[in-house]
Amino acid sequence: MSFSVLAAWVLLAQQAGDATPPPIWWVLGPPLLILVPLYWLMVIQPEKKRQAERKAKLDGIEKYDRVVTAGGIKGVVEAVDRKQQEVTLVIDEKTGTTMRVTLASVVDMDLPEDAEAGEKHEKKK
DSSP, rough: OOOOHHHHHHHHHGGGGGGGGOHHHHHHHHHHHHHHHHHIIIIIIHHHHHHHHHHHHTTOOOOOOOOOOOOOEEEEEEEEEETTEEEEEEEEETTTEEEEOOOOOOOOOOSSSHHHHHHHHHOOO
């Protein structure tokens, strides 16, 4: 390109600067219209699903289920008090040591290694 063509291009570009800029929503709107639904699909929906699964799991806790608390304590459910939102766990089966924890502190249901282990535990009680 020659110098005169570049100079003309620069002058024309400067003359277009008199136009008013587009409204802010024309600039920010399209990205927001894309990002908000993506955020909903990638963050909010999966979290709602996890909360529903956790609630269903906590509602399904029954006597003799093996659970793990938030503190890492493993135990067998001895009693569930849904009114007080408490679970009584047997944490040492030999001595019969029990502990009461809140239902919300149960983070996982620890399944026995095999089905026979669970059956043996139920027969002991």
